[in-house]
Amino acid sequence: MNALLHRIGQAVTALLYVFLLAPLVFVVLVSFNGGPVPSFPPTDLSLHWYLAALRSENFMNGLVTSAWLALAATLVAAPVGVCAAFGIARGRWRGRAALEAFFLSPLIVPGIVIGIAVLVALAAIDFGNAPVRLLIGHTLIVLPYTVRTVLASLARMDPALEEAGAVFGASRAQVLFHITLPQLKGSILAGAILSFILSFDDVSVSLFLSSAQTSTLPIAIMSYMQYNFDPSIAAISAMLIVATLAGALMVERFFGLKRILGS
């Protein structure tokens, strides 16, 4: 009885891994289909839909917007987040834990609420510039990841190294640039890659902040998907999957995925 239960548990667990990966695998498989519908098994192999996706003005405009947006949000959030992490890690006052929770709070507030809030606040002052609107929303949602990775690194850092530098007469700036920051390089980079990926993939915030002229790639794919089913979606999605997994592997190398995503 016990052994049987154990076997069943093992089988279910194996199936769960299939469940987790199946949709990703099938998107890639279907993307090589030459036919007009995403049928499985693929009837004939072709890169036809990749070409169609790359030629689609809709997708390509979205890709350019998303890439610039993700880059800008990362570049704004990284210094702001690094500074905030330093302020928390090196300060010694009572409200530190509360402030840290505040900096991580965009993780808890639902994305669509952040999107709507930014939309409403900017509409109230009659500001309708979609790229800036998107940048504000995206910076908000990626900030916690930078703060968290840098905070974790600062907490693990050996204070003896900085002290040694100070003892041997290094100025504060020298300690910062030659001892502290080099040690944080990995975590800042990991936070930046993760920020880029999350901003690039975001739907819920962009949903309310995009405009007809400025639409991100996921929003463009989503609105295309509501009325079309052709495998060009599979092709563009497959490219996204491969690019994201490459980014994820980089983060894993620099920092460890579990540490950065876990609580």
Add this chain to the structure above:
Amino acid sequence: MRPPVPTLRGSKPMLSRSMSARTDSLHGASLAAPTDGLTLRPPIRIPAAVWLLLPACALLVLGMLVPVGQVLWMSLNPPEPGVMTPGTALTLKNYSRFFASDFYVGVLFKTLWLSALATLITAVLGMLLALSVWRASPRWRGLMIVAILAPLLVSIVARTYGWIVVLGDKGALNTLLVGAGLLAEPVKIMYTPAAVLIGLVHVFLPFMVLSLLGSLDRIDPSLGEAANSLGASRLATFRHVLLPLTVPGLASGSIIVFSLSMSSYVTPALMGGSRSGVLTTFIYQQFSVTMNWQFGASLVAILLGATLLVLCAMLSWANWSTRHWSAAK
């Protein structure tokens, strides 16, 4: 941590007068820099800390805190489709419209039910996955973690499209099952609440596994071995040793999954049929189609309020069960 050292105003000659005045007024003596000459680790002086924290605080206060307040305020303004600025007139009309309508109350309960079900399924499946990672040899562990976490990073749009490919009437699953002779004809899964549930579980399972692993990793593996060698069955070991110790992880995982499910838009919008609307799909409608922002804002407030209520209930249950278990020991 070093206890805060009271600062003597006269002992900070390095600070300009205006700077120290500014920070004193902000934090008083509680935000004090160590003044003893023995501190070798470069301490950050008060103004530096304030300047470091200021950009992030400004971003969060102006970009999120105030705007969310504006949304909540707007939910109390009389509904005027097309008006996008918060007004001064206050009314509960939006809320009474919601709670007087069987349709909207039904949507609220459907959203709650779907999220609760997704949380429950995710908890059970997540526990199986987390245990498999916890028991795995270090060689397999890394690979398993990547397999579980990688989907989390892939765009939700791509993942949802994947499910459409798998679950569609002519999708992979139906083709395989019919081809194998297990089904006489394709079953309709896509565009039903079941599809939404599958999508939600898939999207949020990694969060549950992460949070459970956080708890499991703190358990000494020899505890399980001890229980086993003392004659406890695997099931008994799980029930009486592992499960009580993972309650914190289970609670935080459930909180994450429930609140993410409540506020998910993409999965219900793309995988649910036209009739399986949830709160978020109606919020989107009010803000982008009907342009009744005041009513939309009240839907946002109701979404947040309902989520918070359930989360409070979950937290108090988690607290109770932790105390209950430790009292039983």
